[in-house]
Amino acid sequence: MAAAARGLRGLPRALSVPSAARQLHCSAVCLKARAARVRAGKGDKAVTYEQAHAPHHIGHRKGWLSLHTGNLRGEAGAAQRALEDAFLRRFLAGTFPGLLADEAVLKRRGNLLVVCALLGRALPPHKLYFLLGYAETLLGTFYKCPVRLELQTVPARVPYKYL
Amino acid sequence: MAARAGPCCRAGLSGGALLSRALLSRALLSRALLSRASGTPAPPLWGRAAFSSAAAVSGREGPQAREGSVRRRGWTPQFARSAAPPRTERMAVDQDWSSVYPTAAAFKPASVPLPIRMGYPVKRGVPPPKEGNLELIKIPNFLHLTPPAIKKHCAALKDFCTEWPSALDSDEKCEQHFPIEIETVDYVSSGTSIRNPKARVVTLRVKLSNLNLDDHAKKKLIKLVGERYCQETDVLTITTDRCPLRRQNYDYGMHLLTVLYHESWKTEKWESEKSEEDMEEYIWENSRSQKNALDTLLRIKASENVSNVAEEELLASEVVKNYRNSVIALKNKGETESNMSQYKESVKKLLNIQA
16 A cells, blocks of 8 residues: 555656645555454354464464475475465365365375365265265375375364354 | 165264255155155155155164154255264273274364363353364374384384394494494475485594504594594594485495595605694604703803713703603693693703792
8 A cells, every 4th residue: 555655656747737646545454464364243253263363373372274394494395285285275175065164184294195174964974985085086196195084074163253 | 776865874974974965856756765665654745844854864764763854955064963972982991092093193072082172262261172173183193102002013013123233232342343333314204205305415434543544644634634533532524415315425435435544544755845834743852942942951051061961861851851741731732720830840940940
């Protein structure tokens, strides 16, 4: 916002009227952080523990959703793991549409990729098993590494708070 | 019978769901089929029952479970139908835990019979319970590594282990038989690649006392290696990483050691030009200190009008020997209290000054 105002001030003024210039008014309120935060509402919006806590609580009240050695000092592969994580979350959202009760937790143990997902109970077990096998086979073929899905079902999304 | 939910599988999914959701038409179809199969007259298809979902999983349980089940259609995963009770309720206190968690696995609240709570509590509340608790799933757990489980691992691995050789029961024996120590590092990381460029570094360590070197060879070797030799521990350390593979770096390190050994035994022609600055330690013979001491003593003798005393006699005398030792100690070992006082005494004796 401030950068845009500075840019506009550099524009040439209108030829005839000396004082024809547009200004921008920026206020501090617009600079509020909005990342991964659920804004407080009327008290009817149920949020899970994961949604209720903002990113600055990671490491204090929240753990990490993805565990691998790529982000340690002196280790390589952080970018590749981040890309794999992004793809995996989209893939899971598409394979289990409407079923994911919470974010999937990705763990890497050496070559093995473990995906822990919390699902709702909308599908019968045999369909869930099919999707499990489908996801494991497809992801294993994509990434050339063993992929294990550990699914748990919950009756409903677990509300932590109502915002 | 595709419309009927398949054979019920309680195992595997924790908090196992026994329900099947189907569209209304399929529910009607299955209801009709089931009732035809079981022989009972079909309940009214419309009305209250029109909004029922499909029958329960197994045909045998069909009639009881179907009655009085009013469910809402739509994609909400809200099911009040009873799921199987968690496995924890059927666990004996003395069960074999290593069969519940044989390998590293995520936390399963229905398999762990502990009343664990985790998370930041809401105001005037308690931490959230373990059911559906993502924080418990996120953290690595060691439920598969209880002491009895580790005992089982050790028992299984014992067949693949060999005993330490009984002849090598002390550090000195190990050093005597294996004087060269090779150090390599293997790196484990998570990801699809096992390559790590840091793994090619090889460090070779050997004590020079274990090598067959005479005085000249040892001094020449120390001069050749420079920083890689540690005076206190008498250890030569060679670190190689210039080759891409560990095996190549190891071979290069051994080659360096061999070359150093053989080169230090050779004496080149230009080594005879070694001057006083190149000396590693202070040698008193033919030094300025010796000349000065002899000069002083000769002049003392001349002033006392003593007949010419031979230099060798002077050098062999007690006072000069004392002086020589104290000067060598000062130069080689540095200045300490005892060194300085020793030097003071020897100078006093040399110049015959009695305080």
